[in-house]
Amino acid sequence: MKPTDIRVPDYFHKVVDCQWACPAHTPVPEYIRLIAAGRHDDAYMINWKSNVFPGILGRTCDRPCEPACRRGRVEENNGAKPEPVAICRLKRVCADNKDAEAIRARMPKPAVKKNGRRIACVGAGPASLTVARDLAPLGYHVTVFEADAKGGGFMRTQVPRFRLPEAVIDEEVGYILDLGVEFRGGTRIASMRALLAQKFDAVFVGSGAPRGRDLEIPGRREAAANIHIGLDWLASVYFEHVKKIGRRVIVLGGGNTAMDCCRSSRRLGGEDVKVIVRSGFEEMKASPWEKEDAMHEGIPILNYLVPKAFVHEHGKLTGMTFEKVHAEHDAKGRRRLVPTGEPDQFFECDDVLIAIGQENAFPWIERDIGIEFDAEWDMPVVDKMTMQSSNPKVFFGGDAAFGPKNIIWAVAHGHDAAVSIDKLLNGGDIRERPEPGVSLISQKMGIHEWSYDNDISNDARYAVPWRDKAQTLKSIKTEVELGFDAKSALAEAERCLNCDVQTVFTKDVCIECDACVDICPMDCISFTSNGEEADLRTHLSAPALNLTQALYVSDTLKTGRVMVKDEDVCLHCGLCAERCPTGAWDMRKFFLEMTHAGPGCHKQVKREAA
Amino acid sequence: MTWIAKPKLHHPTLTCNAAGFTRRDYEGAVSTLCAGCGHDSISAAIIQACWELDIEPHRVAKLSGIGCSSKTPTYFLGQSHGFNTVHGRMPSVLTGANLANKELLYLGVSGDGDSASIGIGQFVHAIRRGVNMVYIVENNGVYGLTKGQFSATADLGSKSKKGVTNTDSPLDMVGLALQLGASFVARGFSGDKPQLVPLIKAAIKHKGSAFLDVISPCVAFNNHPGSTKSYDYVREHNEAANKLDFIDGRDEITVDYAEGELIDVTQHDGNVIRLRKLAASYSPHDRVAAMNYLHERSAKGEVVTGLLYVDEDSHDLHGHLNTVPTPFNRLGAKELSPGSATLEKINAALR
Numbered sequence: 001m002k003p004t005d006i007r008v009p010d011y012f013h014k015v016v017d018c019q020w021a022c023p024a025h026t027p028v029p030e031y032i033r034l035i036a037a038g039r040h041d042d043a044y045m046i047n048w049k050s051n052v053f054p055g056i057l058g059r060t061c062d063r064p065c066e067p068a069c070r071r072g073r074v075e076e077n078n079g080a081k082p083e084p085v086a087i088c089r090l091k092r093v094c095a096d097n098k099d100a101e102a103i104r105a106r107m108p109k110p111a112v113k114k115n116g117r118r119i120a121c122v123g124a125g126p127a128s129l130t131v132a133r134d135l136a137p138l139g140y141h142v143t144v145f146e147a148d149a150k151g152g153g154f155m156r157t158q159v160p161r162f163r164l165p166e167a168v169i170d171e172e173v174g175y176i177l178d179l180g181v182e183f184r185g186g187t188r189i190a191s192m193r194a195l196l197a198q199k200f201d202a203v204f205v206g207s208g209a210p211r212g213r214d215l216e217i218p219g220r221r222e223a224a225a226n227i228h229i230g231l232d233w234l235a236s237v238y239f240e241h242v243k244k245i246g247r248r249v250i251v252l253g254g255g256n257t258a259m260d261c262c263r264s265s266r267r268l269g270g271e272d273v274k275v276i277v278r279s280g281f282e283e284m285k286a287s288p289w290e291k292e293d294a295m296h297e298g299i300p301i302l303n304y305l306v307p308k309a310f311v312h313e314h315g316k317l318t319g320m321t322f323e324k325v326h327a328e329h330d331a332k333g334r335r336r337l338v339p340t341g342e343p344d345q346f347f348e349c350d351d352v353l354i355a356i357g358q359e360n361a362f363p364w365i366e367r368d369i370g371i372e373f374d375a376e377w378d379m380p381v382v383d384k385m386t387m388q389s390s391n392p393k394v395f396f397g398g399d400a401a402f403g404p405k406n407i408i409w410a411v412a413h414g415h416d417a418a419v420s421i422d423k424l425l426n427g428g429d430i431r432e433r434p435e436p437g438v439s440l441i442s443q444k445m446g447i448h449e450w451s452y453d454n455d456i457s458n459d460a461r462y463a464v465p466w467r468d469k470a471q472t473l474k475s476i477k478t479e480v481e482l483g484f485d486a487k488s489a490l491a492e493a494e495r496c497l498n499c500d501v502q503t504v505f506t507k508d509v510c511i512e513c514d515a516c517v518d519i520c521p522m523d524c525i526s527f528t529s530n531g532e533e534a535d536l537r538t539h540l541s542a543p544a545l546n547l548t549q550a551l552y553v554s555d556t557l558k559t560g561r562v563m564v565k566d567e568d569v570c571l572h573c574g575l576c577a578e579r580c581p582t583g584a585w586d587m588r589k590f591f592l593e594m595t596h597a598g599p600g601c602h603k604q605v606k607r608e609a610a
Numbered sequence: 611m612t613w614i615a616k617p618k619l620h621h622p623t624l625t626c627n628a629a630g631f632t633r634r635d636y637e638g639a640v641s642t643l644c645a646g647c648g649h650d651s652i653s654a655a656i657i658q659a660c661w662e663l664d665i666e667p668h669r670v671a672k673l674s675g676i677g678c679s680s681k682t683p684t685y686f687l688g689q690s691h692g693f694n695t696v697h698g699r700m701p702s703v704l705t706g707a708n709l710a711n712k713e714l715l716y717l718g719v720s721g722d723g724d725s726a727s728i729g730i731g732q733f734v735h736a737i738r739r740g741v742n743m744v745y746i747v748e749n750n751g752v753y754g755l756t757k758g759q760f761s762a763t764a765d766l767g768s769k770s771k772k773g774v775t776n777t778d779s780p781l782d783m784v785g786l787a788l789q790l791g792a793s794f795v796a797r798g799f800s801g802d803k804p805q806l807v808p809l810i811k812a813a814i815k816h817k818g819s820a821f822l823d824v825i826s827p828c829v830a831f832n833n834h835p836g837s838t839k840s841y842d843y844v845r846e847h848n849e850a851a852n853k854l855d856f857i858d859g860r861d862e863i864t865v866d867y868a869e870g871e872l873i874d875v876t877q878h879d880g881n882v883i884r885l886r887k888l889a890a891s892y893s894p895h896d897r898v899a900a901m902n903y904l905h906e907r908s909a910k911g912e913v914v915t916g917l918l919y920v921d922e923d924s925h926d927l928h929g930h931l932n933t934v935p936t937p938f939n940r941l942g943a944k945e946l947s948p949g950s951a952t953l954e955k956i957n958a959a960l961r
Contacts, residue, residue: 514650514800
């Protein structure tokens with residue numbers, strides 16, 4: 001193998017699994033350390049810069065970082081059930097414990113001098129708000145159009161209050177609107193043509209995927225009074241148009257919206273609430289923790305049942321029938337649901353909530369104004385890197401761009417679109433994306449002292465405490481999760497392996513004494529003859545079987561061998577560096593910050609070739 | 611010195627041996643020796659060898675004297691018995707322990723100061739008596755704990771860190787062991803585990819006194835140009851007589867070599883040491899030839915390593931003394947002290 005070029009930012013970025021997995025590339029270990037140090041304000045600002053909604057995301061994020069977390073891998077075959085660090089809920093800790101006044105003082109100020117450019121954002125969800133936040137302080141006049149009276153979009157109207165208190169939304173949406181953003185609530189954009197006619201310099205569409213999918217099976221029309229589309233129903237609950245539901249409720253669908261529907265039902269009079277899904281429990285789209293939360297509230301999840309008909313008497317819904325199926329896999333590994341041949345199953349109910357998916361809807365975008373739509377899906381054609389549509393001035397982001405995803409993806413899209421808009425309006429090539437800001441700094445403080453806590457905690461993951469069920473089921477506005485207290489937050493933060501503190505190897509001073517090989521608790525380091533990667537992976541101190549994780553390979557050493565480090569399960573404990581007599585190993589903190597809209601993104605950075 | 615304990619977490623693929631232990635279970639406390647010390651590599655090699663041989667830690671006694679090397683038993687086999695003796699007296703204490711309980715595996719760990727200076731009198735007698743043990747000298751040629759004075763094994767003409775030339779003749783522990791009748795004599799290098807681990811395994815399985823001299827560079831005081839015990843010097847001048855494969859009785863012998871290249875040495879318990887000859891004429895069965903070969907090579911400044919001598923029909927101290935099969939520590943007071951009537955009888959027989 002060729003020697004690893006650690007100057008390429010992606011190399012060490014990938015080692016920080018959580019940050020790499022985060023669509024907005026939040027520097028996770030950095031803010032976790034700050035939380036451990038009790039520096040909640042600093043931790044909040046790091047989050048705010050990257051993901052804009054720390055308090056909201058700390059409660060509702062889909063947490064792509066956690067399945068990626070190295071902690072989950074290193075705990076494998078080490079006793080307790082392997083679990084990642086509770087990254088998401090640690091984020092909430094800094095949001096809960098920050099000094100609100102101090103944070104307000106640290107927020108950017110509205111631009112004193114406007115640059116005369118006008119940007120329209122359609123919808124006030126996370127994508128649009130991110131665009132507004134990135135562009136308004138630069139002097140852009142950003143106008144956010146929103147059909148509802150308040151900003152927040154899906155986060156406000158669909159995510160239920162027992163998961164996300166309204167005060168948190170008000171606060172974090174407020175930080176953005178206070179940047180001098182013009183917010184036009186209660187204004188639904190009905191025509192893109194008309195909007196474009198207002199001569200904005202750029203238009204960003206962050207209108208989400210607002211249409212809940214319906215289920216056209218027998219009885220749908222006759223029993224319509226008690227059949228509700230989940231997304232609409234959740235919004236009605238938010239607006240208090242709906243205050244109660246029948247005693248027996250069936251929720252159809254296996255996504256997070258279904259989980260919000262069933263848990264909301266439990267709080268609005270539903271006593272016998274069940275979730276019924278077509279496929280297997282394991283295949284459900286809902287996050288595992290959301291399923292757990294629902295089941296904890298006494299909601300069973302029944303699987304392999306395909307809805308067949310709504311049953312009704314005298315125009316009133318009485319129940320539903322389902323066909324029993326099981327999964328079969330064909331030669332290509334594709335799964336098919338095949339009827340088992342058993343008799344259909346009937347479940348009585350008073351109300352049904354349909355949460356089987358959501359769709360994009362752009363009835364307000366005329367198809368003859370230069371915005372190309374995909375023929376098959378009727379979705380706008382959007383560039384994945386720039387978020388630009390076929391109209392160079394129109395950008396899409398969030399669920400409006402590529403279909404339903406989640407808040408953190410919407411934020412990432414918002415950042416990307418803001419960079420594109422800023423470059424476009426400053427005469428740059430929007431396909432040339434700005435390099436991230438990167439630093440790599442030694443953490444050595446003394447002979448065996450590091451500026452991070454390198455002692456590895458053996459604790460299992462801490463559970464976030466819940467408010468008592470009897471209390472939470474009484475009101476839809478009572479938040480269920482209490483958040484970590486200071487003690488458990490610190491203990492959970494200590495589980496973080498500090499993967500951003502990188503093991504950096506300097507070949508020229510290595511004397512090949514084997515000290516690092518001997519001390520490494522995870523057998524990550526080998527000195528061996530070089531070879532092809534596939535071959536090399538098999539003859540290391542421990543086999544390097546995780547192909548998604550890189551091998552760090554040095555140039556040829558004095559003895560003709562190379563140093564190979566498997567990054568996969570490194571604990572970043574720094575013992576290799578402590579036991580190294582010559583400083584060939586050093587622990588250096590890799591800090592990577594995405595370059596957002598602003599002067600930094602206009603610079604053309606030319607990296608010297610490796 | 612590292613201040614944190616080595617994390618308990620281990621690689622997910624780490625496996626257990628037949629005794630039910632992972633390799634990590636054979637570790638001890640985290641080392642307090644200087645970073646890069648060769649001794650730590652020897653500890654790691656001992657850990658690896660014991661794990662591979664499925665040794666039950668509670669059946670091992672590790673004994674040492676005083677010095678950097680003698681600290682190391684703390685850093686391996688944390689679940690074994692240990693005895694840290696007075697300076698240089700380890701061989702005598704080991705001999706006594708072995709006489710009391712011959713069933714344990716005795717691991718004597720010492721250094722060039724402990725064994726070649728203050729304890730040389732003890733060392734030579736333990737070897738010549740054929741005490742069943744593995745005697746490892748972690749040889750760095752300096753007194754590390756007292757900041758790097760030449761030890762008795764420092765080569766004539768080698769230079770100290772401060773540039774002073776050694777004017778005393780060196781004491782060759784391998785030569786000494788051969789002369790004293792050790793039935794297993796080998797030399798290894800802490801920087802070459804593929805060679806060292808099989809040597810330790812073979813020594814453990816050997817019955818009788820197995821002597822292992824391991825060149826172990828002192829990074830703090832003896833790893834500079836002019837030293838003959840530095841990583842660079844040993845790597846440049848390492849003359850391996852043979853390459854060793856320790857073959858457990860259970861393993862199938864699968865590797866084929868051309869005829870004449872291999873020597874199989876069968877040990878008492880049926881284990882085979884397979885030697886791949888590197889020096890064509892070298893035979894590990896000829897004590898005199900081994901001594902000659904060593905002298906020849908060391909005159910050329912080379913450091914001969916590998917399995918230098920092994921006696922397949924070796925005996926140990928208990929064999930020489932014709933002791934009873936039961937270890938002494940399990941005999942009762944009646945057997946150990948049969949009373950005055952028996953003494954009278956013995957005395958009468960000798961009159």
